[in-house]
Amino acid sequence: MFTQVQYGAKEYDEALALRSEVLRAPLGLELGREELDDEKDSFHLVSWRDNAIVACLVLMPQSKKQLKMRQLAVRENCRGEGVGHALVSYAESFALDHSYKEIVLHARETALGFYEKMGYEVEGECFIEVTIPHFFMRKNLLKGEGMQLKTPLGNGH
Numbered sequence: 836m837f838t839q840v841q842y843g844a845k846e847y848d849e850a851l852a853l854r855s856e857v858l859r860a861p862l863g864l865e866l867g868r869e870e871l872d873d874e875k876d877s878f879h880l881v882s883w884r885d886n887a888i889v890a891c892l893v894l895m896p897q898s899k900k901q902l903k904m905r906q907l908a909v910r911e912n913c914r915g916e917g918v919g920h921a922l923v924s925y926a927e928s929f930a931l932d933h934s935y936k937e938i939v940l941h942a943r944e945t946a947l948g949f950y951e952k953m954g955y956e957v958e959g960e961c962f963i964e965v966t967i968p969h970f971f972m973r974k975n976l977l978k979g980e981g982m983q984l985k986t987p988l989g990n991g992h
């Protein structure tokens with residue numbers, strides 16, 4: 836099950852704990868107060884299993900049309916089961932429902948293949964963020980939407 840959680844709510848704190856455990860502690864870093872202040876106006880989406888948050892991500896508006904996807908984290912013992920894919924798909928539907936047309940992100944080099952499978956494309960060169968290699972990626976959420984109409988029309992319906 837997926838839901839949006841509100842900035843500052845109990846569920847947001849639970850997601851923060853997961854983000855810290857998955858994305859910062861392994862690098863010997865902490866989530867900065869400034870970083871969290873900056874996400875007051877972001878959308879916080881989470882995936883639930885047995886009343887616990889097993890994955891989360893942040894969608895930060897960059898403009899009326901574009902969101903930046905940040906901080907995707909899946910609990911370690913839930914990886915490889917499609918949880919990340921399902922949450923990103925949910926985020927894309929959520930984005931379209933809120934009239935956004937594009938998602939951009941900074942992908943860790945180790946997660947490039949995951950995003951590529953979901954249709955995100957690399958732009959530019961590798962750069963360093965939170966001490967590790969990243970790539971800028973982008974996905975046009977409207978690309979391919981029209982193509983879905985082709986099958987029924989092609990079948991003569």
Ligand SMILES: CC(C)(COP(=O)(O)OP(=O)(O)OC[C@H]1O[C@@H](n2cnc3c(N)ncnc32)[C@H](O)[C@@H]1OP(=O)(O)O)[C@@H](O)C(=O)NCCC(=O)NCCS
Pocket residue numbers: 857858906907908909910913914915916917918919920921941942943945946947948949952
């Ligand atoms: C990267 C991450 C979000 C993937 O989540 P997940 O739930 O394990 O991934 P899924 O099970 O939904 O995988 C979906 C597909 O992507 C593939 N995939 C998953 N992780 C991958 C990776 N790191 N590299 C390449 N492919 C990957 C899976 O094999 C699967 O392929 P399939 O559809 O052909 O079976 C998760 O491993 C994670 O939280 N990693 C640590 C934090 C991180 O790196 N976050 C991203 C920061 S940019």
